[in-house]
Amino acid sequence: MHDTPATPVMIIDDEAHLRITAGQTLELAGYTPQAYESAEEALAALTPDFPGVVVSDIRMPGMDGMTLLREVRGRDPDLPVVLITGHGDISTAVEAMRDGAWDFLEKPFAGERLVEVVRRGIEKRRLSLENRTLKAELEAQQSALGPRLVGRTPAIQRLAAMVQRISQVEADVLLFGETDAGKDLVARAIHERSARREGPFVAINCGAVPESTIESELFGHEKGAFTGAVERRIGKFEHAQGGTVFLDEIESMPLALQVKLLRVLQERSIERLGSNQPVPLDIRVIAATKVDLRAAAEAGDFREDLYYRLNVVTLPIPPLRERREDIPLLFQHFAVLAANRSGLEAPPLDAAGTSALLAHDWPGNVRELRNLAERYVLLGVTCDYRLDALLEGVESDGGDLPLPRQVELFEKSLIGQALARHGGRVTEVCEALGVPRKTLYDKLRKHHLRAEDYRHSAEP
Structure with a gap:
């Protein structure tokens, strides 16, 4: 990592010759020294997100270095503070490190030692500020727009533009991409950017649900519909009213169930198992697959009519x-x-x-x-x-x-x-x-x- 020459370093010491010597050493190393005679002056000049390091003597009139350390950490616990101790004052150094000092310098110290401690402190500080900025951006963007599609390549920028466009309309969507390429993230991003964001996002992995129970999972059942159905159960589609259903690995859905899914997509209603009463649905369906559904349809492994119904809007997810x-x-x-x-x-x-x-x-x-x-x-x-x-x-x-x-x-x-x-x-x-x-x-x-x-x- 390279340090920018403008990186400031606060030097706080009541002895003028030490401020001058340390300042010259840091200036020659490419930093911008900011010298202060007292801790009170330095605190008054300390700004939020100060990008550098604070170097302070411990023994000073007025506010001493240990008090300064506690004041700085109260404002910003991630700001590195380096304390200068007297010769042989090991107990003070130990106390300083225990209280959160980044490092300490024992008088007399070499200029190379000062530069090395400052360099490491600035590297830590830069990382802390970058992490802080990214965390704030993530929280702001996720709260406003849902999951974030990270990347600057043309492929991911095109995908982000399509997600933004598709989220504004009510069309069902088919996502195509390799395993773990991010299809679930894209599905959630579409939901969170749509008018349905206040509704539920209901995800089901068609390949992970046993074939014997997937119909009940999706459509629900009435009491007594089959052995073991001791009470009415609301299925995933009905539970997603006003929101979005995400069907991952749709290629794993049994052929018999694909017929019913096609009817759901066309009529926007379901019938629970054991019932003849249709239940109207207000949902959006996002399906995802890792295989070529057209080829699967031609091979007889996927219903061709369902493929064409899902293929209205298809988003390819590029592999990493x-x-x-x-x-x-x-x-x-x-x-x-x-x-x-x-x-x-x-x-x-x-x-x-x-x-x-x-x-x-x-x-x-x-x-x-x-x-x-x-x-x-x-x-x-x-x-x-x-x-x-x-x-x-x-x-x-x-x-x-x-x-x-x-x-x-x-x-x-x-x-x-x-x-x-x-x-x-x-x-x-x-x-x-x-x-x-x-x-x-x-x-x-x-x-x-x-x-x-x-x-x-x-x-x-």
Whole structure:
């Protein structure tokens, strides 16, 4: 990770010579020192989401460093505070670390030691702020629009546009994609963006329900309809009144039941088992399949009339390997979600990790990536943050891509991450990547990236 030269570092000490010396050391290392004689002055200048690190002496007149530490952590527990202790004052250092100090420096300390502690603190701070921003965006977008389709590749952008368009009409939808490519997420996204968002979203996996009970599951039954039917049961369709029914793995539905489903789609009513009374339905049906239903119909494994009834609107869901540029962004998205659930921080994704992600073929698609991100958050420290260690032993064909294509994907991913991290601000991106402005613009044109696309939706 590269630090931007503008990153500020607060230096708080009542001794002028220490402020000057530390400030010069940090300035030479590419940081912007902000010197204060007292803790009170520093607190008055401390802004929310301060992007840097606070370095403070412990023993000062007025508010001392330990009190400053508690004040800073009360405002923002994720802001790294480095405390300077006197020679041999081990007990104070231990107390400071116990109270949440990021690190401590023992007088006298070398300039290299100061720079290293600050560098690590700023890396932690940047990650904390990125996670905080993404969490807020996720909460805002999920509350307003439901599940979010993460990605910037043309394939996922086209899918997002179609989801937005289809959600505004009442047509039934067929989703086609590999196992764990995200069909359930797309179905829920359509529901949450539609006028039915206040109604129930009822999902049933046709391949997971025994054939002997699936009809009762979908349509319900009356008391005494069959042996064991001791009371009336409302089926999934009826339970979804005013909302959406999601039929996953519809290719697994028995042929006899497909006839009844066709009638439901045409007449928008059902009859419970053991009843002749039709029940009107106000529902939308979203079906999903991992097989070619047309080929299945031609082979006699799926009803042709049901296929044509479902095929009014079909959305193909691209597998992960066909949108490789989105993989690092998706990975960080899942890592932040896992970190928020577990109370941990998502470790930073470095160049080696990005390369490992792009080289893998992802036969398990989005679910495999999400599981890896969760393991990375929980076990990252023990694996030394090495994604290749977590992927070790998993077969992959991703490395069979031609070397120029792998390099191109890697470069585009790094540039996209930098643009997203810095909100499309070209100057900061140039500084972070260490390239001249002209070089960056050449690469933006080469990879069909536009800085302005990143200015209103910062990503990790």
